[in-house]
Amino acid sequence: MKNLKGVLVVFILILSGSGYLYSQPKAFNLSTRIQFFTFTETSEIKLPVFQIGPLNLKITSTLFAGDLTIEFYDSKGEKQGNFSIANQAILPKPDSIKRPLNETVRGEITRNFENPGKGEWMVKLIPKNASGFLEINSTQDAK
């Protein structure tokens, strides 16, 4: 995570490895939630893939205003998915970030990878005056 200064950001990271303390991990889960307000800087979130085994990646974003493009790349730097959402609604104050449902725009992508390469995967955020939140969930079972 870098370049997230100057915006209203709440960042919660939950890492849980059920077998993390053992020599042979059985599962590795990662959950990230980011809230942003008039966010414009391109950012990268690193997703470490430690082991061989099916990987499930789910990225969800709800946008109250602005534009947001999400791209994710495997450990070789090859793009594995993307989506873009945009909302032309005007968001005058940070405290008005809660919006009626029909005034929001939502995007969600789910991908399963049977053989994800070990290494650092990456989720790239390309926002433009974006206000809303983003959730990244990845789960991986050891083979």
Add this chain to the structure above:
Amino acid sequence: MNIHMMLFTLILTSLLSTNAISQSGITGHILIDTSKWTPVVYLSLIDNFDQMNSMTNEMIIDKALIDNEGNFRFSTKYLPEDDRLYRIHISRRSDPPASLTIGGKDENHVFFIANRKSNILLNDPGQENFLKDMIVSGYSPNRNFMEINEISSYIDSAGFTGSAIKTDLIKNAVYEKLRFYADTCSNPLVSLYALYRSRFEKNYQINQQFYNKFLKKWKNEKSGYFVEFRKKIPGTQNNSRLNGLLIGGAGLITGFLICLAFIKFFKKERNPFRDLSVQERKIFALIMEGKSNKEISDNMMIGLSTVKSHVNSIYSKLGISSRKDALNFNIEKRANGA
């Protein structure tokens, strides 16, 4: 009699075409769990292939209610006349109308090609991935469109197992098949879609001839889909700009050379003695005979001051400053044949 027959044919044709348009529309059948999904179908116009994974409220152009039997219908009368890409989607009750779910069991959308006269039928086969597996019929390009989706989904699913090399080989084979599809398909939009699914950005550098041939084949296609594609092919835009600059530059240089040639031609052909008046020519001839101003004045029966004035005028017009120059000037002109 002939006029009556023509009128009858005209009316019949008109009625038939009206009937054809009135039959056009997008109809579908989908069975949803209404406790989870809002019973509304949204129709979006996708202006270019890069927007397939995009969602905004502005992309949604229409909505239709799903009745108790699972049927819905959109009119196509206001749609553009040419083929465009459309998307229908539904939303979970917890989600806004403008929501897009890509992948997974809850994938909520399906794409198809339609135009104003299309009669599209969307049918849910009742399988697990209800919208993903929807069958689109009624307009033939959609059959090819669905085949392309099927081919490329082989990669998307990443379900094949084996080494990284094997995976790459399978991917390359799929992309090759998609390029073959693009090359042989007769519908420009479907043909271009096949290329989009083949990751052409990576392939262009090693297979430029194919893409140049493709662009040449569809050079008359002016739709936004092709405009966007041409922007993505390296060199296409720059080349056209460069060509424009080269043509403009060549035109300017040619014009300049023509002007230069004209100036030289006229300079060469121009006889400086033409600028002299009749009186001045007579005086110039007397100067050539070695006559003084006084002798010229006497010979021509004009005042000495008038002779001097004429002589000055002759010098000025011929670009000389003395009688000696005048003699030399005359010799040079004769030598040049002027």
